[in-house]
Amino acid sequence: MSDHDDLLTGLAGLSAEPPAGLIDRVAARWVRVPGPIGDVFVASTDAGVAFVRTTDSVHDDAAAFAAAFRDRVVARPLLPGGEPPAGVLPALRTGRTGDIRFDLAELSGFERDVLLAAATIPRGEVRPYGWIAREIGNPKAVRAVGSALGRNPVPLLIPCHRVVRSDGATGQYIFGPAAKLRLLGTEGVDLDALRH
Amino acid sequence: MTTEEIRAGDRAAEDARERVLSALAADLDAGFAELYAAYRTVVFSTALRVSGRRPDAEDLTAEAFLRAYRALTGYDRERIAGLAPRAWLLTILLNVWRNDRRTVARRPASSPLEAAPDPADPAEPVERTAERHETGRELAGLLALLPEDQRIAIVLRHVDDLPVAEIAQILGCPVGTAKSHISRGLRRLRELHATTASSEVPDE
DSSP, X not given: OXXXXXXXXXXXXXXXXXXXXXXXXXXXXXXXXXXXXXXXXXXXXXXXXXXXXXXXXGTTOHHHHHHHHHHHSSOOOEEEOSOOOTTHHHHHHHSOOTTOOXXXXXXXXXXXXXXXXXXXXXXXXXXXXXXXXXXXXXXXXXXXXXXXXXXXXXXXXXXXXXXEOTTSOOOOOTTOHHHHHHHHHHTTOOHHHHTO | OXXXXXXXXXXXXXXXXXXXXXXXXXXXXXXHHHHHHHHHHHHHHHHHHHHOOHHHHHHHHHHHHHHHHHHHHTOOHHHHHTXXXXXXXXXXXXXXXXXXXXXXXXXXXXXXXXXXXXXXXXTSXXXXXXXXXXXXXXHHHHHTTSOHHHHHHHIIIIISOOOHHHHHHXXXXXXXXXXXXXXXXXXHHHHHXXXXXXXXXXXX
């Protein structure tokens, strides 16, 4: 029955390896890179940067970062390794976000609009929450702007820290008000002048 | 295949299962990397040979592993420890494929069956590669002509080398039924193979 054997050998030869990059359509990757207020963990999917946290804010623990990522972004495995996504290192060094690709698929349209408006604020400058609300054509949504900024999955890279209260107080921040002050200080913002 | 070879295959499969489950119990994300490494070939081969199209097989494989991960995030320790990961993954894959096909069936047909050969192995002599591709392309094309149950059973048994009991578990049928899908599928493949072969050889 050599026909039979040929057939079975032929079928066994139909086993095939997936292409090498296929896992990156399933899993996100994380890297640890230097940032303006200490190191940061950066997670990205094949669509772009999806999640950023300072190492301080997750007790310097990659597992805690993975857990925060899982809670925030629709669940995807998060694996170590890979290169930092293009543009991330210079953006963290210079505060100029440039043309980083972001994966903001989990956000609402409103949240995305808020973040894209915040991304246009240059280093060394700040804007009030109401400015963002006006920019996105929703001038009454000042509170909602604050919540959307508070849920920014990619802080530092989208500089939500450059949005402050209209009375000059610095306001809330994902990593706490002290970190916001420090960050604006490193960017050369005259914090005292803001209060006048 | 000798009994000893079969036992060695089962042992290797059991070792892989234990390694994957203990990695998953220790850390879900690192465990997922183990799960992917251990089963990517069997999942992709099944997707490719059941769907017949390489781009579909890539989509199906990615989707199946993503669903598997999302299911795992909701499983407790005990449930993970009791998993038969290979059969579980292949069940997820085939569900994704059946659901996709139902969706696709409502749309007009796009591209024809590809039945693409595997990329060349650089260590293999050119004429052997050509021969293997010929057989591979033909067989992959013939698989597409089998009824769904037979095609899946044949792929699981003879492409993936799974034991019949595991195939029955994946198909959700008794072992006898799985065996009958396999033997009927093989008989049909042999007939189809003979027809194609004789049509290629000119009469003397």
